[in-house]
Amino acid sequence: MSLNTQANVIPEKNTPNEKDYPLREDIRLLGRMLGDTIREIEGEGMFNLVETIRKTSVRFRRDQDEAARHELDTILNHLSHKETIAVVRAFSYFSLLSNIAEDLHHNRRRRAHLRAGSPPQDGSVTLALQRVVAKGIDAGQLQNFFAGALISPVLTAHPTEVQRRSILDYQLKIQRLLKERDRTQLTPNEMRHNEEGLRSAIQTLWQTRVLRSVRLTVQDEIENGLIYYHYTFLRQIPYVYAKIEDILERHMDKAAPRIASFLRIGSWIGGDRDGNPFVTHQIMLHAAERHSGLILDFYINEVEKIGQTMSLSERLIKVTSELEGLASTAPGLPASRIDEPYRRVFLGIHARLIATSRHLGPSVGERKLNGNAEPYADSAEFVHDLDIVIRSLKQHRSDRLAQGALRDLRRAADVFGFHLAPLDMRQHSRVHEQVISELYEKNAQDTRSYLDLPRTERAEWLLAELKRSRSLISSFSDFSDVTQGELRILKMAAEIQRRYGQAALPNYIISMATGVVHILEVALLLKEAGLLQFSDDPRSTVNIIPLFETIDDLRGCAAVMDELFSLPDYRKLLLSRDNLQEVMLGYSDSNKDGGFVTSNWEIYKAEIELTRVFNQHNVRLRLFHGRGGTVGRGGGPSYQGILAQPPGSVSGQIRLTEQGEVIASKYTDPEIGRRNLETLVAATIESTLLDRDAIHYHAPQFPQIMEELSSGAFAAYRKLVYETPGFKQFFQESTPIREIAGLHIGSRPTSRKPSDKIEDLRAIPWVFSWSLNRTMIPGWYGFGTAVENFVQQAGNEQDALKQLQEMYRTWPFMQTLLSNMDMVLSKSDLGIASRYAELVTDPELRQHVFNQIRIEWELCVKWLFAITGHAELLQDNPTLARSIRIRTPYIDPLNHLQIELLRRYRSGDDEDTVRRAIHLTINGVATGLRNSG
8 A cells, every 4th residue: 555656565566467456456546545635634744754654664574674674763763742643543544444455355356256157165155065965965954954053153342343433434435435446337427426435535534533532331332233233244144044045945956945043143242241340230231122122123124115115916916815814904005005915014014013112122213103003022923924925925926026135034033033132141250159158148057158168068058049949139238239230130131031032131151160169159140030940840041151261171171061960950950951051162361371272272172071071961062162353362264263173062053252353354344244154154064064073083193292282382381471580570561551451442441350460361451462562472372382392302303293294284173273373473573572572671571581482483483384384474375465464564663653652651751642642553553453352
């Protein structure tokens, strides 16, 4: 991207026949327009300054020119506060506009692939279904698969999404205008109008505040989560279902029956209380009301639009008796349209939806209620009415009218119901212990504290109370504020289920679950709220989901579940939940606890052991993967990640979190959003119905080798992070962790409790900080030492290396591990990281710690290349390599400026402009890296 028409940032061939030529042209166009905007608004001097910095940064990055680095440092270190902010904003917008152009290019390439009739690619539903059909799986078996499947990305409000809604809206406008240029043959006048629209959008962006002026509230986070339904989910999820049904119909050579709804979007936003004191019972109700309001508003608008098109006359068609009955109960039509039964039916459905909206809560403005329509009892009644319409249309051979918008609406009603998304509750086990402790103190005839009891005695008391019919609560006022808050949450959960149905609030997740007692504590709290019954006919309207997060907890989780399933009453309870138990695995905290290699390996082993225990007890397993955006928090390509799961651990059931800026990058653009949803479906189909990890059974030495590697990596990581004296100081001074706390990017604090210990720091700011200083140790540290030790101890280095190469060649787990590490190493930059290390005030500490990091980085790259056979990072992913190559020259100046600003700020220059400039650099680097938290 350049600020003028002559500059060529990307020193590669650039001809119209090159496949990336359109991308480069879009980047240059947007860069030129941004440059013109800076010149027009900030003046020629500022434009020249930004352009000089850009050219110098490109020269430094391309040629590793030390003179260019020195020149860049000199310029950046002597900017005034005003100049600094303008430069930071310029380079942040370079990255933002580059992201838009890249996303458009991905869509362009994919559409060209489809137009050419090329074979479907990995990650497409088409190819996944072709593969299972080729294996001999028939349509009936596929129907059964979908009937028992659940695939659910769950949106969370973790604070690494730094973009404001206003910025996002203008991103979409620029994206739409670029798409128009790409897909439409515009006249000269239309092209001028399009260009003026782009310039106007960029000019507005430049004059729009990038940062939030106040910290996000949970209500803000709820609204931010809901926008992705408008952008993508409401229309693209029905599209995915329709595509699958159409493929099955072609396979069966006849009309295929409708498949069950298995793909659903979940949410934590407004229900996740772990470490967030701002999520109260009122907030949880607000989330449920906003969910319901949005989806009912969508249905009302869609029914109105579809009804307007249904001008079919009963003089020309014969409707079913079902439809006649439905039409007879609907409000009347004008005399000129009295012969149009479908319009009358949709008028009636429209009126009932408005009545439903009014009944369920504040949602739909000032819509007038037509007649005395009754609200729907539930969404199944709404689906039933749509099915009557569809059957009638098909009966008089209007099948095409039964498809399209009407089929999509019917699917949306089945998927989203009147609640839109299942909202998960989550709280830390420590809070449950406090609540139960108070209940014990008020009710147990025991002088000892609940927390002083051995866990076996706690479990005995909990089981006894679960079987009793008495309530342990007479008045909320008898308890502490914390306990009162938790009890109100549970009371509100019962009210939300009563109003919106059990699907609106189906899950309760226990953070830091370490034993059966933590599960029984939540069961007792649910019983007190009337959500669970343990005696006589055990049943629960809520799934109780333990979250195993630390390395020790992952190692012990199978034993915990084995002990839990050995309780007869709990097993009976599961029968009310389709004999299914969900378990959540924490990628973020296990990584912070034990490092990248060990976290991934312990999660893999935990899945194997959980699968064994669940099979032994004949209980269905659903795994919930707590993945973040970065590799250090379980991120990486979803398709490869799901296929790399151990055999039998998916079985058509998978939930995974979508967090931070990854939500925006995946689901803002509807085409990219649909492709990401398809990828999850395709990977789950293949992982369940195809034997994608058969090598595991034929290579018993692989787990043994992986165990040795994990042990070595764990020791290296723990030695650095938890055993190196002064490491906490190095972390706090060499990263912007303290400054992140002041950035208004989320409602929750950076630590679970007031503390500066690494153990108490939330995994999100931990990873975010290492991303910003380009070290990124959560995504690679320990691997190099582990392989070096393994090879040296093997005796024969060549044989040991061949074993590792064979693991990489044949084992999906190893392929995914190294591929993700490759990506992180390519985004890291130890040259820039060393500049951040200079912020550490103790020179001996700085040298000691950074030297360890540098040595480990070199070992990681050395052994990554040796195992994969590559000669450079991202050798087998040229698309990502190109993306990083394009954007890095625009991230570098932001890092250099951030370092200088941190130095000023920590030296006492705490002017508002300095703090704002630091926060702008955090925003800019995060935008450029795209998956930073």
